[in-house]
Amino acid sequence: MMWMHLLPALVGLWLMASPAVLDYADPARANDRIIGPIVASLAIIAIWEIARPLRWLNVILGAWLLIAPWLLGHTSDAQWNSLVA
DSSP: OHHHHHHHHHHHHHHHHHHHTTTTOOTTTHHHHHHHHHHHHHHHTTTTTGGGHHHHHHHHHHHHHHHHHHHTTTHHHHHHHHHHO
């Protein structure tokens, strides 16, 4: 079930690219460009058995992605992107 470990890495890569693809501005752009690499890095590191507990940090980052649109005042595209990711 390697895909379950790679899916969060792909979400992190999407978060890094989405500001350019969806063309939204700060603070959503800055948020996604900070959270994206962290999510991708943690997901890739957590592939190895010894580092599996790190994946729980992605749960915290996922919770941040759910509340960030309201705290940071995202636009509609950025809000939906954050909620889906």
